[in-house]
Amino acid sequence: MPSFFTHDRKYKHEDISKAVQKECCLRKNISDKIAEIYLALYSQENIEFWDSSQRCGLKSFMEHKWDIEWFGDAQWDNGQGYVDCAFHATITIAPIKGRINEPELEKMLSKNAFLSEEIISQYFKDSLLEYLDKNFENYCTYDDYYPPVGEDSEAEDYTEDWCKDHGFELIAFEGKGSTDDYEPRHRKWH
Numbered sequence: 001m002p003s004f005f006t007h008d009r010k011y012k013h014e015d016i017s018k019a020v021q022k023e024c025c026l027r028k029n030i031s032d033k034i035a036e037i038y039l040a041l042y043s044q045e046n047i048e049f050w051d052s053s054q055r056c057g058l059k060s061f062m063e064h065k066w067d068i069e070w071f072g073d074a075q076w077d078n079g080q081g082y083v084d085c086a087f088h089a090t091i092t093i094a095p096i097k098g099r100i101n102e103p104e105l106e107k108m109l110s111k112n113a114f115l116s117e118e119i120i121s122q123y124f125k126d127s128l129l130e131y132l133d134k135n136f137e138n139y140c141t142y143d144d145y146y147p148p149v150g151e152d153s154e155a156e157d158y159t160e161d162w163c164k165d166h167g168f169e170l171i172a173f174e175g176k177g178s179t180d181d182y183e184p185r186h187r188k189w190h
Helices: 013-024 028-041 044-053 056-061 103-111 117-141 155-166
Strands: 066-077 081-095 168-179
Touching: 013 028, 056 117, 066 117, 081 117, 081 155, 103 117, 117 155, 155 168
Parallel strands: none
Antiparallel strands: 066 081, 081 168
């Protein structure tokens, strides 16, 4: 497509078709079809549609609550033995309008203003799960001398902290932790 068409959209079908024939050495029936596509693509109606569709995925994302399931696991190991810790939680969160301030999301939206609701929700889900995994791992491996108790994990508090930092409201948190028995690494048989 000749570049001058992208700057001035006042051309008529016939003018565009002739220019395409001349610049691209195409037959008239082909250049007519290209002219139709150009006129449809750069029509005022199409431009208004795409302008109004920008950030529609974010707008839709902001209107929903999100259910997230988290399975945390970690292992405390003192060199002589280990304890497996686990935590399972069902979390419901909702974005607070006007409170989401996420530089990485803004970068993503500046590259593609048409990101879907699914991509945005997956971004925040991954962020929350990574945050919970890291904190659960830290909780379980914090003390070298005393094994952790999975039931005492502060996963709900960590979820609330993440929500505050990312502009969400914690609607519901149901979770339960568990800890296996201490397993020594070496056993002496008598």
